[in-house]
Amino acid sequence: MSTGIIIAIIIIVLLLLVIVAFAAMYNGLIKSRNFVDNAWSQIEVQLKRRYDLIPNLVETVKGYASHEKGTLENVIAARNATMNAKTPHEAAEASNMLTSTLKSLFAVAEAYPDLKANTNFQDLQKQLKDTEDKIAYARQFYNDTVTKYNNSIQTIPRNIVAKMFGFEPKELFDAGPEEVREAPKVQF
Known part of the structure; x- marks a missing residue:
């Protein structure tokens, strides 16, 4: 074999290796x-579950605390804002607002011993606490996944490959200010 053929074969093999490596990186990014x-x-699944629980909770509280209309309206407004969020940043802000209003709602419940003893209210509290725990886990998993993705598109x-195909960094789900980083206290 001549050296020209050997060099051509080596170039073809190297080119194929580059193509395979390129394809592997692209597929990894996808x-x-x-x-x-x-x-x-x-x-979103866990947030939807929380949205679905809130009207039931509000209706239960309404029966006991009808004069707390402002608090109940704030909870519903915060729920609606969360449902209409489009980006992780908007969802985080709306979720933080909802968490804050839920804290107010449970503070109202403190003033009504009959409400605290109501089986429906207790069940809704438990479901909401479980949902808040699941949301916290889902946020953590999302942020871990986003960090891995962002690292992969930013490292050599x-x-x-990421720049060639327009892969953009993703936003982390920020829990917001320190005062809203705790789940609403739903147990008395």
Whole structure:
């Protein structure tokens, strides 16, 4: 074999290796982005569950605390704002507002011993606490997934492939100010 043929074969093999490596990096980025989308979807599932619980909770409280109309309206407004959020940042802000208003609602419940003893109210409290725990876990999982994705599109050599195909960093789900980082206290 002549040296020209050997050099051509080596160049072809190297070119094939570069193409395979390029394809592997691209596919890895696609998988990472899909994991982020899935993690966000899991947060939305838990937020939807919380949205569904809130009207029942408000109706239960209404029967006992009808003159607390402002607090109940704030909870519903915060719930609606959360449902209309489009981005992780908007969802985080709205979720923080909802958490704050739920704290107010449970503070109102403190003033009504009959309400605290109501089986429906206690069941809704437990369900809401469980949902808040699931939301916290889903947020953590989402943020871990986003961090891995962002790292993968910002480190060499994948950053080259990411820039070529327009992969953009994703936002973390921020819990907001320190005072709203705790789940609403639903047990008395």
